[in-house]
Amino acid sequence: MNDWLNLTTLVIATLAGLAVVGVIALVVHRSIRNLMLRLNKLEAMRSDFVANVSHEVKTPVSAIKAAVETIQADPAMPREDAERFTKIIARQADRLSAIVDDLLSLARIEQHAGEIYAELQSEPVVSVIEAACETCQAHAQEKKITLNHSCDPALKAPINAPLLEQATVNLIVNAIKYSSEGTTVEVCARPRGREVLIEVTDEGRGIEPEHLPRLFERFYRTDKARSRALGGTGLGLSIVKHVAEAHGGRVSVESEVGRGSMFCIHLLADDPTAK
Template sequence: MKLRVLVFINAFAVALTLSVANYYFQHSWKAVAVTFSATIVVSFIIFYYLIEKYVYSKIKLIYKQIHNLKLGRDLRDAIGEHVSADPINDVEQEVEEWAAQKKSEIESLRQQEKFRRDFLSNISHEFKTPLFAIQGYIDAVQDDDFEDKDMARKFLEKAAKNVDRLSYLIKDLDEISKLESGEIPINYTRFKINDLIKEVIEASEMKARQHKIKLVFKHKYDDAVLVTADREKISQVFINLVDNSIKYGREDGTTSISLFELHDQVLIEITDDGIGIEEKYLPRLFERFFRTDSSRSRQIGGSGLGLAIVKHIVEAHEQTINVRSTEGLGSTFGFTLQKAKQQIQFPNIPVLKN
């Protein structure tokens, strides 16, 4: 409601009240008309002056301060700025928007705090497990004083494996930190995604054979699909996803890789027919150290950071990654890459010699 309308309503109410009272005592319509006209004019002027001076001007200043706070400006910048003709309505809208924004920020902070607590709990657990194992093996060897050399050798080998696990954890954490901070640049090159998939399949063939899993590339190798991305980092994405499908695949199962050419992107999907993932776990699958089955995951091995690294690499390319899964049937991880622009080839024009 605008100021003049608000003032007029108040002035009309006062004038009407006085006019009714005047008619009650004098019973003269002429006196009522004069009283009503004079009262509404005087009341309008007084109310307008008082509200403008002591209320409206303060509301304008509050509106300017709220507006400048939202824009991140200094409060001193609020003075002298233009304000719309209806600052009361604007203040209401600004306050509602500000309250909704603050509520969203508080909820985000709560989620971040929960994530921080979970992360600290997970990382402490991930580090404690190999550290305690190393300490136990070394203590056992020291207590035995190397009298049983075969036992000492086995314990030292197990301790060495746990040291390797710690090294993987630290390396992966360092890589995620650098990816988040942008310290690791994305070196874009133009390459055939088919060739990279073939290389990853060949590199993973032995491990897949050990788990009795067949690797299949559904796209024809001779159909070149060019993308623009960081070849080394995308190779890491493939290795992590294929390795994940082998770890959680079923015996005599299949891991297949498919390519789909979209308008200006290429969709790559890695599908397995393994144990699958419960639907409730899918939103958290790319979180650091998140495991759907902790006991089995630790037996299989890995740092628990592979999918988090995959997500960071794909998002660093300004692309998306998603997962579809059905428990007991298998999982499909899909991510997009930018399709390489076709290079214009000019025909060879013979040069005429004089």
Template sequence: MSILSDFLKEVDEGYTVIATSGRVVYANEFMVRRGIIKEEYEGKPYYECFRVLTLISAVAEGLSEKRRIATSFEHEEVEYQADVFPAGDGTLLRLTDITKFKRYERSKKEFVANVSHELKTPIAIIKSILETIIEEEKDEGKRRLLERALKRTEDLRNIVEDLLIITKLESGEEKLHKKMLNAKELVSVVFDMLREIAQNINVELINEVDENTKVYADEDKLNLLLLNLVDNAIKYNKEGGKVVVKARTEKGYVILEVSDTGIGIPKEHIPFIFERFYRVDRSRSRELGGTGLGLSIVKHIALSHGGKVEVESKEGEGSTFRVYLPQSI
């Protein structure tokens, strides 16, 4: 026991044990040194000891619901991750200083935002120069080469545009223009945009959304969200497969569901597919022209609307993506 308490004294994380009665049994040095708990904590109720409101609510929830709670907060310019675990007769709280990690995350995002912004203009210039030369080029061979260069420039522009959209949504800079939209119509617009690609690989598009389903959202953003989900559902499908879109209302949310009968996503990849540039099968994705930004856009659009996105998938059988959007105004 003394080895353990020596370890907890030195360790660079905070630990606190709270009994079912709500009294604090133990807190390590970190908790006191960082000013998160009062020095005189022993045997006192946790809500009198913690100096951070977020922790009081997290512990209250952990004690009453007996499940793991994860949250984060800032205290005296330090950012913390807090995890509350049910343990024995009470609850264990663990605090981790995530300031460096958050700073790194922010600088990574800023870097991507700056680079994307700087690339936008040169790419647009190259594209317009190539278009002009192609028009004037008489030599068939040279024109084919220039057309290839133009296609690659367009791919590059699309990547930069996707990154800029993600950056803006993430920073909250992008203002949403929400209004009541007809979900069935939205889906049929997206189907029309992708019908040719679907027909080329013999995939059937089925719009099962009820005519009366309304969704309160930004039209362009929701169109982009559906476009990415339906594009994936076609691209990762099988010859003769199906894509079905449904919608339902549940507990204050409109749930849009895009299902396919495609290749599915192996379980171990599911936690990562919403990350930027993540692709399950790189060679297949490259062949299909994917960069791995689509689902990141989907996630950020759902989050910026106060919603979320979930996925269920079975390898070899297909996938279902569910987007939850709050119904209220």
């Protein structure tokens, strides 16, 4: 009888041990699988990023190369033609420089996001709004666009002022770029619940609904040819997103084709009870 009990106990213990081992193996297998899926996703993202950068850089480099070769092939080229080609070189060089600057900005924000969040200071948001609008005023005047801004001077939020100004400038530049002459761009900062919102509203052509979920991705464009023609790098909105996230916030967009768009940076309110 004792031998039977001992054998039964041994079998049960063995089965229990095998069950535990099986559960551990299953958990480890799933963890490894999830890890591999994540690594594969990261690798795919890295590959896409490299491909996008290569594509964006190739266009201005090709234009510069073609212009230089044309000048070299005709030493007796009339002055007017030579000046036209040197302007092409200068314009494309500026485009390359803008791409590099935006890539460096993204890299710095991503690398130091935690430090940025830890060092946020409660400051008036109005100073950021005013500085951003001042930076963009000349560009707005060139297109005969009215640039208005509004913000309660008492409104404060934990911010990194230079970074937030850069993000706001990016939104205003985009609004001006895709708006028609004689329209208005409104920049407004206001409290809402536990957030402070910075809204940039334009009267442009609007954005189709299918594009809205991807607008803040790197190099994503709704109209690639038009965006490049207007001088965009395809990184401006991605920088806005990363700046917002470094503040512990987020971004959003609302748009209606033919009516315009409103881009918004959501920040944490300085006073959690703000309404």
